[in-house]
Amino acid sequence: MTAVATVSHAPAGTVAATANVVLDARDIVKDLGEGAGKVRALKGVSLTLNAGELTLLMGPSGSGKTTLLSILGCILTPTSGTLSVAGKPTAGLGPEALADLRRNHVGFIFQSYNLFPTLTAEENVRLALDVRGSRGSDAVVAAQRVLQKVGLRHKLKSYPSNLSGGEQQRVAVARSLVGSPSVILADEPTAALDSENGEAVMSLLSQIAKDRSRAVLAVTHDPRTVPYADRILRIEDGLIVGEERRAEGVETVHELARTRKRKANA
Amino acid sequence: MTLTLAFRNLFHDRVRLAVTLIGILFSIVLLAVQLGLYLGARGMIISMIDRADGDLWVMAYGTKNFEEAQPIRARERYVALSTPDVMSATPIVTAFTDWRKPTGGSTLVVVIGADTEEGGIAPWNVVEGDVSGLGARDAVMIDKTYLEELGVNGVGDTAQVGSARVRVSGLTEGIRSFTVTPFVFTTLNRARQLVDMPADNITYVLVKVRPGADVEKVRGAIRAQLPGDNEILTRAEFRDRSLNHWLFATGAGVALLGGAILGLIVGTVIVAQTLYSSTKDHLAEFATLRALGSSKGYINKVILMQAGLSALIGYGLGMTIALTIVYMSEQTALPIVMSPGLAALLLLLTFAMCAVSALSAIGKVVRIDPVMVFNR
Numbered sequence: 001m002t003a004v005a006t007v008s009h010a011p012a013g014t015v016a017a018t019a020n021v022v023l024d025a026r027d028i029v030k031d032l033g034e035g036a037g038k039v040r041a042l043k044g045v046s047l048t049l050n051a052g053e054l055t056l057l058m059g060p061s062g063s064g065k066t067t068l069l070s071i072l073g074c075i076l077t078p079t080s081g082t083l084s085v086a087g088k089p090t091a092g093l094g095p096e097a098l099a100d101l102r103r104n105h106v107g108f109i110f111q112s113y114n115l116f117p118t119l120t121a122e123e124n125v126r127l128a129l130d131v132r133g134s135r136g137s138d139a140v141v142a143a144q145r146v147l148q149k150v151g152l153r154h155k156l157k158s159y160p161s162n163l164s165g166g167e168q169q170r171v172a173v174a175r176s177l178v179g180s181p182s183v184i185l186a187d188e189p190t191a192a193l194d195s196e197n198g199e200a201v202m203s204l205l206s207q208i209a210k211d212r213s214r215a216v217l218a219v220t221h222d223p224r225t226v227p228y229a230d231r232i233l234r235i236e237d238g239l240i241v242g243e244e245r246r247a248e249g250v251e252t253v254h255e256l257a258r259t260r261k262r263k264a265n266a
Numbered sequence: 267m268t269l270t271l272a273f274r275n276l277f278h279d280r281v282r283l284a285v286t287l288i289g290i291l292f293s294i295v296l297l298a299v300q301l302g303l304y305l306g307a308r309g310m311i312i313s314m315i316d317r318a319d320g321d322l323w324v325m326a327y328g329t330k331n332f333e334e335a336q337p338i339r340a341r342e343r344y345v346a347l348s349t350p351d352v353m354s355a356t357p358i359v360t361a362f363t364d365w366r367k368p369t370g371g372s373t374l375v376v377v378i379g380a381d382t383e384e385g386g387i388a389p390w391n392v393v394e395g396d397v398s399g400l401g402a403r404d405a406v407m408i409d410k411t412y413l414e415e416l417g418v419n420g421v422g423d424t425a426q427v428g429s430a431r432v433r434v435s436g437l438t439e440g441i442r443s444f445t446v447t448p449f450v451f452t453t454l455n456r457a458r459q460l461v462d463m464p465a466d467n468i469t470y471v472l473v474k475v476r477p478g479a480d481v482e483k484v485r486g487a488i489r490a491q492l493p494g495d496n497e498i499l500t501r502a503e504f505r506d507r508s509l510n511h512w513l514f515a516t517g518a519g520v521a522l523l524g525g526a527i528l529g530l531i532v533g534t535v536i537v538a539q540t541l542y543s544s545t546k547d548h549l550a551e552f553a554t555l556r557a558l559g560s561s562k563g564y565i566n567k568v569i570l571m572q573a574g575l576s577a578l579i580g581y582g583l584g585m586t587i588a589l590t591i592v593y594m595s596e597q598t599a600l601p602i603v604m605s606p607g608l609a610a611l612l613l614l615l616t617f618a619m620c621a622v623s624a625l626s627a628i629g630k631v632v633r634i635d636p637v638m639v640f641n642r
């Protein structure tokens with residue numbers, strides 16, 4: 001467990017010796033549904049997300065990955081447990097205050113991209129700035145810069161229907177990034193993509209996670225995403241059951257995965 | 267971006283947009299016609315009273331409107347004239363009578379007799395001939411609108427009114443009566459003759475008060491000297507009484523306003539329906555917006571802008587049609603009047619209608635659960 005004292009915010013540029021925790025969840029319990037259909041989807045999850053890391057959340061279907069992501073992203077509120085995002089505790093916040101928190105600190109990437117079909121790539125990205133009250137030519141420049149970063153400089157004026165799945169997801173990545181959030185949460189970002197596009201998106205995410213002020217958490221089923229991870233969390237039946245971290249000097253988590261297999265076989 | 271999004275949402279589904287616009291258009295046209303008819307009726311009802319040059323009207327007790335008044339004694343005029351602060355007291359004769367067309371058949375008319383040199387009531391908007399032409403033998407002036415109804419073609423034509431022959435000496439344009447009964451202007455004495463009124467009778471005494479004098483005081487002074495079967499109304503009172511009679515006692519105004527309200531309701535229902543279904547279609551997008559951290563206000567703004575844009579486009583189209591109808595009605599006996607005030611009121615009503623329509627859509631959207639962004 002990370003000591004509370006380390007939940008600090010190293011100013012940008014400071015290479016903190018301890019990991020820079022941007023999200024801290026403790027004992028999260030979440031009940032979904034009502035009456036007879038009530039399900040305890042999360043049974044006491046604790047985790048921290050560190051800036052500069054790409055964390056994968058892996059687990060079987062129905063294990064509570066999306067539920068956890070919704071809570072970490074302040075879309076759902078936990079039944080019990082505490083959460084703080086970018087150092088701000090979320091306890092007792094109403095829907096508008098939570099929207100505020102999402103706007104200022106959280107970026108989302110969805111499995112089905114959730115782009116606005118009537119807006120161009122650039123407009124989709126600008127919308128995320130507009131929601132933050134950032135408008136005008138500055139916003140246009142910022143949107144174009146981030147689209148360039150995801151390799152879509154030539155598709156600024158394209159509508160989602162004229163973009164491939166991989167391109168659409170990269171627009172979504174650009175949209176999540178443009179507001180400089182502390183945390184980017186992605187729910188199965190590669191599930192709808194072929195391997196080439198999936199790898200492009202994952203490499204983009206790992207690149208984004210290199211930023212010392214930002215943590216990226218991606219929910220995934222997809223073993224092809226493993227090589228990009230700095231850290232993998234395993235969830236089963238509403239509980240975190242394992243955590244693996246890329247060892248110092250190890251290039252990818254591939255090895256880590258192999259080690260894990262060896263351990264399991266042993 | 268809210269405007270862009272609203273605009274794109276609106277034009278994304280052309281069929282729905284068309285339905286929305288037809289709803290607004292229908293509403294505006296209905297409102298414009300009903301309220302325009304109301305304004306037109308109002309104008310017709312009060313035009314004679316407004317045009318008459320006087321502050322007080324002496325008339326038979328219980329007179330309900332300008333056209334239908336019992337005669338009073340002609341000497342009441344001198345009573346008024348002898349009252350301090352009275353500048354002039356002009357006798358006027360009005361009565362219904364039959365106009366027999368040269369081509370056969372007859373029609374009811376309202377004869378208005380006043381000696382123009384005394385002020386009082388004179389025809390206005392004269393397009394042919396001259397008011398002074400009424401001095402000639404048999405001369406009457408009528409409005410162009412009623413030429414056909416009166417069976418004459420223009421200046422110089424003759425007809426029979428009562429036992430006398432009349433000759434059209436001039437034409438006016440746009441002096442129409444709410445009862446659709448043509449006005450026939452002539453002199454005081456000829457009017458008496460045409461309607462068979464005894465020489466010692468008149469219908470009204472139109473009193474002009476010296477500028478600066480207290481109209482109420484003058485009214486009191488005249489009333490003190492007149493028998494009780496008369497009453498004296500100010501111009502505003504007479505106008506209100508005529509309006510009350512024609513628009514409300516007869517139910518005509520109520521019907522017009524009722525039609526307008528119906529238009530408003532139908533428009534609101536159609537716009538609410540289409541806006542609601544559009545919002546439902548775009549619900550996933552609104553949920554995404556919410557997930558991106560937009561405030562409720564931001565989303566409401568998008569919906570309201572959709573409503574506002576529909577209102578503007580619908581208003582533009584609706585007014586084009588309404589103005590065409592107004593233009594076509596200009597020469598008819600029941601003109602529809604469009605004033606800048608009415609145009610502004612319609613714009614306001616359109617926006618109000620669309621804003622009210624947006625409420626159900628907003629109600630839907632404030633209840634969205636952003637969790638749905640993950641379950642598409």
Ligand SMILES: Nc1ncnc2c1ncn2[C@@H]1O[C@H](COP(=O)(O)OP(=O)(O)OP(=O)(O)O)[C@@H](O)[C@H]1O
Pocket residue numbers: 032033034037038039040041059060061062063064065066067068
């Ligand atoms: N609205 C709901 N009402 C009741 N139970 C729910 C509701 N939403 C989810 N659940 C249940 O909660 C549990 C966790 O769901 P969740 O969607 O978080 O799983 P997941 O790990 O994301 O699964 P998948 O990999 O299939 O997306 C599941 O058992 C699911 O059936």
Ligand SMILES: [Mg+2]
Pocket residue numbers: 065066067
């Ligand atoms: Mg899921």
